[in-house]
Amino acid sequence: MRKLIVLAAMSVLIAVAGSCSKEDPPKNEAVYNPTAASITIPAFVKQYIGEMPMPSDNPLTTEGIFLGRKLFYEKMLSNDMTMSCASCHKQENGFDDPRPFSQGTNGSFGDRNAMAIINLAWDKHFFWDGRRSSLEGQAHDPVTNPIEMANNWPDVVQRLQASGEYPELFFKALGTRKIDSNLVVKAIAQFERTLVSFNSRFDKYYYMGDSSALNEQEKRGLSIFTGKGLCKNCHLMNTLLTDLEFRNNGLDENPKDAGLMKFTGIAADNGKFKVPTLRNIAVTAPYMHDSRFATLEEVVAFYSSQVKQNSPNLDEHMPEFKSGLNLTIQEKADLVAFLKSLTDKDFITNPAFSQP
Ligand code: HEC
Ligand code: HEC
Structure with a gap:
């Protein structure tokens, strides 16, 4: 026991002595001391889906969000420095791509519609086929995808490291000036978690009780959405307008794109795709994983009378669709x-989400 006390006393002495040693950083050097940040979520959202889930190894900080935002708009991520994440995920389009198929730096096109980035902090599976299970994991892929940014991580890291400003920003946000791909995707994921949208006229009417926020026609449309149209069976009224599942809504008798089955290899997953949120849907055209519908009128016509009854694994939530709505x-x-009425103007114009 006495030994321990002596040891403790000695280490205090050493610590005191150490504090005036030559190894001390100069007084003007920045200390790693990021500011914890939290995103304000409306009370009605918390009632349905709880607080925003947060990975313990990547908590939100003001500095991390800022760095992620800068990286989201950073063209150094692509091989020829012409493309950033925002080239295909545009704020005015709910962070979706208005082009049916995004074009990579090498000129070739993908075969799926880009996806909106809205309220993804609550989600667990990413891409149309769910092949990634975190926002951090997802953000690795576009950089090296040959039909997207067509780059490689060593080059990206070298460019960022050599730039005047990034090493300092990484230090402030993540505690080190030595950049690597994991730190890049952590910062980008922090920014993506801030992309929350719960302020449409629908929210004011449905969750906040403002009976004048929707007009009579929109109110009738809402009744169809929750009633005869069965939309809410998958695009849940849980504030996210999706159940976050993978389902087949009956687009094709023989799906060209196997969707979830591409990832799982299970035949029962053939033709299933991520149920997307319908938030800001008016600005995220074209629609469906393959952009087959240009307008919401076409989407509604499909659900009304064009659901393919022989589609493999047609969703159990759609029995009524079999005879047509x-x-x-x-x-x-x-x-x-x-x-x-699901468009959130604040979201698509919020200066905090734009190019810094
Ligand atoms: C060339 C266009 C393009 C670029 C550049 C691009 N994306 Fe995407 N993004 C897409 C497409 C297309 C999909 C859907 C692909 C699929 O499902 O196979 C997608 C899907 C996503 C998703 C999944 C959303 C969901 O609901 O599951 C996220 C998140 C995302 N991208 C973030 C990013 C980030 C972060 C970057 C930059 C590091 C980026 N994207 C760069 C086209 C692009
Ligand atoms: C069985 C579950 C289910 C039901 C019921 C359902 N949907 Fe969907 N919805 C989906 C899935 C899954 C997708 C994505 C399909 C794809 O791209 O392959 C989707 C896509 C959409 C899209 C396009 C979204 C985008 O980002 O491209 C719209 C719009 C839409 N649904 C509206 C509706 C409406 C309106 C109703 C009611 C008439 C409805 N949905 C009923 C599962 C469903």
């Missing part, structure tokens, strides 16, 4: 009007 012309127009 057969919405009237008026009902279809009402439903489309409702979908357009």
Whole structure:
């Protein structure tokens, strides 16, 4: 026991002596001391889906979010320095790509529509086929994808390391000036978690009780969405407007793209795709994984009478779709009007999300 006390006393002495040794950093050098950040989430959202989940090894900080935002708009990530994440994920389009198929730096096109980046902090599976299970993991892929940024990580890291400003920004955000790919994706994921959208007219009406926020036609459309149209069976009224599952909504009798099966190899997953959020849907055209529909009118016409009954693994939530919903012309127009009320103007114009 006495030994321990002596040892403790000695280490205090050493610590005191150490504090005036020559190894001390100069006084003007920055200390790693990031500012913990939290995103304000409306109370009604927390009631349905709880606080924003946060990985313990990548908590939000003001410095981390700023670095991630800068990297999201950083063209050094692509091989020829012409493309950033934002080239295909545009804020005014709900961080989606208005082009049916995104074009990579080498000119070739992908075969899937880009996806909106909205409220993904609550999600667990990413891409149309769910092949990535974290935002950090997801962000690795576009950089090296030959039909996207077509780059390699050593080159990206070397460029960022050689730039005047990035090493200092990484130090402030993540505690080291030595950049690597894991730190890059951590910062980008922090920025992506801040992309929350819960402030449409629909939210004001449905969750916040402002009865004048929707007009009569939009209210009728909402009733179809939650009633006869069965939309809410998969695009849940849980504030996310998705159940975060993978389902086949009956687009094809013989799906060209196997969707979830591409990732799992299981036949029962053939034709299943991620149920996307419908938030900001009016600005994220074209629609479906292969951009087959240019307008919401086409989408609604599909659900009304074009669901393919022989589609493999057609979703159990869609038995009624088998005979066709057969919405009237008026009902279809009402439903489309409702979908357009899901746009959150603050989200698509928020200066905190734009190019820094
Ligand atoms: C060339 C266009 C392009 C670029 C550049 C691009 N993406 Fe994407 N992004 C897509 C496409 C296309 C998909 C869907 C691909 C699929 O499902 O196979 C997608 C999917 C995603 C998803 C999945 C969303 C969800 O709901 O599952 C996220 C997140 C994402 N991208 C973030 C990023 C980030 C971060 C970057 C930059 C590091 C980036 N993207 C660069 C086209 C692009
Ligand atoms: C069985 C579950 C299910 C039901 C019910 C359902 N959807 Fe969907 N919805 C999906 C899936 C899965 C996708 C993505 C399909 C794909 O791209 O292959 C989707 C895609 C969409 C899209 C395109 C989203 C985008 O980002 O491209 C819209 C719009 C849409 N649904 C609206 C509706 C409406 C309106 C209804 C009710 C009439 C409805 N959905 C009913 C599962 C469902």
